[in-house]
Amino acid sequence: MHSLSLLQTTLNRHHNPFVCSPFLLHEMLSSVDAKLSAALEPASASAARGRDSRALDxxxxxxxxxxxxxxxxxxxxxxxxxxxxxxxxxxxxxxxxxxxxxxxxxxxxxxxxxxxxxxxxxxxxxxxxxxxxxxxRIPDAPSQEEIHAAYLALNRVTPFLRFAHLTANQAIVEEMEGEDIVHLVDFEIMQGVQWPPLMQALAERPGGPPHLRLTGIGSSPDILRQTGNRLADFARTLNLPFEFLPLVAGGIEQVSVDMFSKREGEVVAVNCVLQLNRFLEKGPDSLKAFLEMIQTLRPKVVTLAEREANHNQPxxxxxxxxxxxxxxxxxxxxxxxxxxxxxxxxxxxxxxxxxxxxxxxxxxxxxWVERHETFEQWREIMESAGFHSLPPSTFALAQAKLLLRYYPSEGYRLFENDDCLLLGWQDHPLFTVSSWH
Known part of the structure; x- marks a missing residue:
């Protein structure tokens, strides 16, 4: 049996992701924003101040x-x-x-x-x-609250994060089909806006939902607590068996395998959205050690989302x-x-x-920590660490196409690859999502 697509289960149980209307998609995404972000969103960063000056060509x-x-x-x-x-x-x-x-x-x-x-x-x-x-007028360094507010704003006004979240979620749902206990490990969970569509897909799974355990990693105990409470409340509305396991760490490089409370019989999925690039400053040994640590969790699927750019040039x-x-x-x-x-x-x-x-x-x-790499480089890194790519499914491609209909411009474009999906503007890929086992 093919796994149900995330938008398929989220949008009033439509059977085919191609026939879901943009209006229904708009309702779903707006609902997630309203329920999980707006109520607890930190104050926005200060608005830029205009300046009276002649605009240059x-x-x-x-x-x-x-x-x-x-x-x-x-x-x-x-x-x-x-x-x-x-x-x-x-x-x-x-x-x-x-x-x-x-x-x-x-x-x-x-x-x-x-x-x-x-x-x-x-x-x-x-x-x-x-x-x-x-x-x-160079501003002071933003606070954590301002960074989280910017993350929510980015999630609202561009498709980049939602594309990463939904495409990664689709791979997780498909790989977890038929499993009874699912343990998600999210490196840098932020406000947890990635997970409600996946939770709904699991709750509506034929044969009943699994027991979902979610380890959320972050640097702020208060934000982790708030995120866990929101997701637990959402799980109750779905009758989805759910546990939230907060893991406080100053950075993902500080996480070790003994911090995870893994249980007998559970199947692990690891999610890294815009995180692996943080290791590039620390050198190849640090990244290798992190990937080896992930391997000790024996995950069934690892999902990656990264910029499609080369900002790591010396x-x-x-x-x-x-x-x-x-x-x-x-x-x-x-x-x-x-x-x-x-x-x-x-x-x-x-x-x-x-x-x-x-x-x-x-x-x-x-x-210098913002050291983005292209997918070709990430593929070489993952394969050298013993991972093998999982091709994106037709459901993942279908829901990514549908997602773009939610946004007012036709400039956003999908780029297909045998090993990943890329989203960009006009003819320029900007973000890539891939999954590995």
């Missing part, structure tokens, strides 16, 4: 930013500071997509120059760089150029679907993507 702005990056790469502080001061007075914070992404890369370059000046113990040939940073200009291309495409997608002053758009750009841009451009060494 996209092409000259990009050329100036790349010229500045080249000056930074060759340690030319005079030229770097001169271009940055010019850009600080000209780049609008609330312009079009090209201007907005340019503003974040300008900020990131300014932070890199400031770090270099501070390391040298002076302010450089052009005077006090603190004035430059202030003129660029040469600064190489990773700068790749990052600019990647985030310019993402900002284009936000502009096509959200108004310029949308609070959600500002939150996602500043707290989520802006934070990533700042890390990729301004940091080196152990501080």
């Amino acid at each position: 996209g092409s000259p702005l990009r050329e100036l930013i790349f010229e500045c990056a080249q000056a930074v790469a060759r340690h030319d502080l005079d030229r770097s500071l001169g271009i940055l001061r010019y850009l600080a007075s000209k780049v609008p914070e609330a312009g079009d997509a090209g201007e907005r992404v340019g503003a974040y890369f300008t900020r990131a370059l300014a932070c890199r120059v400031a770090k270099r000046l501070e390391a040298a113990g002076g302010n450089g040939p052009e005077g006090d760089h603190s004035e430059l940073l202030a003129s660029l 040469q600064f200009l190489d990773r700068f150029g790749e990052a600019y291309r990647h985030y310019a495409i993402i900002f284009d997608s936000l502009e096509a679907t959200l108004p310029p002053r949308s609070p959600d758009r500002v939150t996602v750009e500043e707290v989520w993507f802006g934070r990533e841009i700042a890390n990729i451009v301004s940091c080196d060494g152990a501080d």
Whole structure:
């Protein structure tokens, strides 16, 4: 018997995922947002402040930013500071997509120059760089509450996270068909918005639901407790036998196999959404040890979601150029679907993507943690660790296509691969989801 698709079970038990209406999908997704996110959502990050200045043409702005990056790469502080001061007075914070992404890369370059000046113990040939940073309105590092708010906003306004969640969930449901005790291990559960559709699919499984145990890993005991309570309440409405097992860890690299309360007879599924890239800064031995730890859990399926980008290049200009291309495409997608002053758009750009841009451009060494890789590299890593890919099912592809009908723009596109599904904007893949055993 084929496994029921997640949207199939969620949308009033429709038999074929191709015939579910966009209206029903909209209802389901909106309901999940309302029940599991809105009530406990932290305060949004501060909105960007507009600036009265002449908008620059996209092409000259990009050329100036790349010229500045080249000056930074060759340690030319005079030229770097001169271009940055010019850009600080000209780049609008609330312009079009090209201007907005340019503003974040300008900020990131300014932070890199400031770090270099501070390391040298002076302010450089052009005077006090603190004035430059202030003129660029570089915000303080976001709090955990602001990061969680940005995560929820990203989940609302783009299909990227939902695509990752639903595609991973579909693989888990299919692999867990017929199992009596299912143990999910989620590395970085956040608010748990991934799991209600899967819980509903399991609750409506022919022959009755399994007993579901969910180990949620996170750094905040309070957020884990709130997430566990919400999911337990949701499970009760489904009559789904459910246990939530919180596991507090400062980072997934701190998790060890003896922290899991595995039981006899249960079947394990491991979920890693935007997590494995965190190990790239620590070196191949750290990632190898983590994958070996996962193997000791003997999971039936491991689901991965990662960026389709190469931000792990050691040469600064190489990773700068790749990052600019990647985030310019993402900002284009936000502009096509959200108004310029949308609070959600500002939150996602500043707290989520802006934070990533700042890390990729301004940091080196152990501080540089946003080291994304392409699927080809992840496939090589997983296969060398002894994992084998599971091809995405026709149900996974069908529900991914249906999901995109929920969003107002036709620019989002699916890319099929024998080993994964990719979601992107126009002709550019941006996110990839794969499953392994």
